[in-house]
Amino acid sequence: MKASVRHHGKVTVVDLSGKITIGDGDIKLRETVNALLDEGRRAVILNLIGVSYMDSAGIGELVACYKRAAEKGAKLKLLNPGGKVQDLLVLTRLQEIFEIYRDEREALTSF
Amino acid sequence: MGDIVKLQLHSRIAYVDLVHAMTEELARQARFPKPAALDIALAVREAFINAVKHGNSMDDAKLVEVEFERNASRFRVWVRDQGPGFDWEKTADPRDEQNLVRTSGRGIFFMKSFVDSVIFQNLPGRGTQVMLEKKLEAPARGQAQSGRHR
Numbered sequence: 001m002k003a004s005v006r007h008h009g010k011v012t013v014v015d016l017s018g019k020i021t022i023g024d025g026d027i028k029l030r031e032t033v034n035a036l037l038d039e040g041r042r043a044v045i046l047n048l049i050g051v052s053y054m055d056s057a058g059i060g061e062l063v064a065c066y067k068r069a070a071e072k073g074a075k076l077k078l079l080n081p082g083g084k085v086q087d088l089l090v091l092t093r094l095q096e097i098f099e100i101y102r103d104e105r106e107a108l109t110s111f
Numbered sequence: 112m113g114d115i116v117k118l119q120l121h122s123r124i125a126y127v128d129l130v131h132a133m134t135e136e137l138a139r140q141a142r143f144p145k146p147a148a149l150d151i152a153l154a155v156r157e158a159f160i161n162a163v164k165h166g167n168s169m170d171d172a173k174l175v176e177v178e179f180e181r182n183a184s185r186f187r188v189w190v191r192d193q194g195p196g197f198d199w200e201k202t203a204d205p206r207d208e209q210n211l212v213r214t215s216g217r218g219i220f221f222m223k224s225f226v227d228s229v230i231f232q233n234l235p236g237r238g239t240q241v242m243l244e245k246k247l248e249a250p251a252r253g254q255a256q257s258g259r260h261r
Contacts, residue, residue, distance in 0.1 A: 021127070021128075021156075022124055022127060022160060023124045023125065023127065053149065053153065055153060055156055055157065055160070055221070056157055056160075056215070056217040056218045056220075056221050057160070059217055060213075060214040060215050060217065061214070063212050063213070063214050064214045066212070067212060067214070084146075084149065091224055092205060092206065092211075092217060092220075093206045093211055094211070096211070097211055097212060
């Protein structure tokens, strides 16, 4: 999995690509989000458009990031989950937990 | 009985992508459409992770066996570990309200969601075996006909 970070004022967008799975993607996701929270970023959007699929460890790490963000008073939102990733969010009912956006501009102004 | 492919791997999470890729490729060869092949691979992936983590307790010396069998109507995969066994029936439903934001506990749920049948079995003194099965849907009539003309 690859992660690249862009800042739009107080909001940070993390463009993710590849797969979020055990032993690689889940660790990279954790490190990226932890680093942003440690820097004091409090508004984070994970752009999932380039993510092909996740396994249970990847989904678990997504939830862990959400909880860590909340503990630090930050908000973590999702942008453009597609195909299998969207299916997994529905299957696990996590679409009821996360704020999910289809339009980046709308996501950026939602904080 | 159809074609059989069997793998034996040490209990390493690093092998999970290999198992995933092999499952997806064999499922594609068995004429499953791409999304169904990914579903099977995701289910087998979870079974392999379970075998390594909960079955063999990450003991590198213990092996995980993955056996594939495919025929014209279905694709079956057995994943066997060498651990003391674990209680797969104790897993909570991750979709229950109180479990929604748990960071683990979705592996068996994923397995059951992505294939038609999942059967666990304790093999006394030998570990745990899980069998995953996905039925191959017959192609629609039009598709079968166009296939013959290719």
